[in-house]
Amino acid sequence: MTSPANRCGRFAKRPPKRDTDPMARWLLVLACVAHVPRAARAQPSAESSASERLAMVDPPAAREARPAPSPSTSHGVPDRGRLSSAVPLEPTPHLFVRQSRGAAQFGTAELVGLIQRAAAAVAQAHPGPRLVAGDLSRARGGRAPPHRSHQSGRDADLGLYVLDASGQPATLDRFVSLRRDGCGEAAGARYCFDVERSWALVAAMVSDPIARVQYVLIAPDLRRRLLAEGERRRAPAELLARVALVTEPHAGSHSHRSHFHVRIYCPPDDRPGCIDEPPYHAWYEGTPAPPTPAVRGMRARQRRARAREQARAAARAARHAARARPARRAPAAPPDPAAELATP
Numbered sequence: 001m002t003s004p005a006n007r008c009g010r011f012a013k014r015p016p017k018r019d020t021d022p023m024a025r026w027l028l029v030l031a032c033v034a035h036v037p038r039a040a041r042a043q044p045s046a047e048s049s050a051s052e053r054l055a056m057v058d059p060p061a062a063r064e065a066r067p068a069p070s071p072s073t074s075h076g077v078p079d080r081g082r083l084s085s086a087v088p089l090e091p092t093p094h095l096f097v098r099q100s101r102g103a104a105q106f107g108t109a110e111l112v113g114l115i116q117r118a119a120a121a122v123a124q125a126h127p128g129p130r131l132v133a134g135d136l137s138r139a140r141g142g143r144a145p146p147h148r149s150h151q152s153g154r155d156a157d158l159g160l161y162v163l164d165a166s167g168q169p170a171t172l173d174r175f176v177s178l179r180r181d182g183c184g185e186a187a188g189a190r191y192c193f194d195v196e197r198s199w200a201l202v203a204a205m206v207s208d209p210i211a212r213v214q215y216v217l218i219a220p221d222l223r224r225r226l227l228a229e230g231e232r233r234r235a236p237a238e239l240l241a242r243v244a245l246v247t248e249p250h251a252g253s254h255s256h257r258s259h260f261h262v263r264i265y266c267p268p269d270d271r272p273g274c275i276d277e278p279p280y281h282a283w284y285e286g287t288p289a290p291p292t293p294a295v296r297g298m299r300a301r302q303r304r305a306r307a308r309e310q311a312r313a314a315a316r317a318a319r320h321a322a323r324a325r326p327a328r329r330a331p332a333a334p335p336d337p338a339a340e341l342a343t344p
């Protein structure tokens, strides 16, 4: 007879410590359910079904290249988490690391490696400027103002590559915020989107053999330029689809006009203490850890706060509409014969 562990494939590598523990049994059931191919699950989300259509499998060579588990560990979720045995993001010839007051230049080994590998890949294909890295997480994670996330070593802000006024690649030590025309000013000079290098950066990140990218937040108009560049370069359809999926607009995308906000999934050896949340793209490895009660409570509070804010916004809009509407004239009262008589 097949054991539950064998039926669950990869889960067999991590059996629960005590078979009699009800929580462990529940985790096993959850892991088995999660291990069912996504196409077979009921009501897949829009993202997961889009991911499923990709049906991408990493080449065996890439899997064999996977190094031993790293000592760095991401804990919790990116907006309520921490980091242990963090790795500092060191500058390289292709990478400038911007220092911030919060000293948020630490990440998991997987995130730091991803940034360094992607910067090197861009420099190899298009020599010249450096990638500008902004905040990652603090050495022990936790709150990293002004960010809400960036707490667990899985988020990084990476500057957009830009060209100077003469069309040459610009080497900068800062981010440049770009308007809808694709250009912006910094330190009195004008810069425009270097879509060629920026495409190369995102393409390198989503093709990374080790880190798995979940999100790349970028303003929708800049995203359109990026995808158009991929099409212009006749990038493989799978690569275009990956970039389109990770850059899909989210609530925070619109404000990302100077940098990409990149988030990676939990490295498999950091689970179950590291907690992923949807969407799960086709390249997600293994089984997500279930959220802890603390995370579930935080998410419930966030949902209630959002609902309150939406109710307040609706009330404000209703008041505004009522004020904007021309005051309806009250129907004229019939003349009061007594008043008419009293009028001199």
Ligand SMILES: [Zn+2]
Pocket: 147, 150, 155, 156, 157, 261, 262
């Ligand atoms: Zn960010």
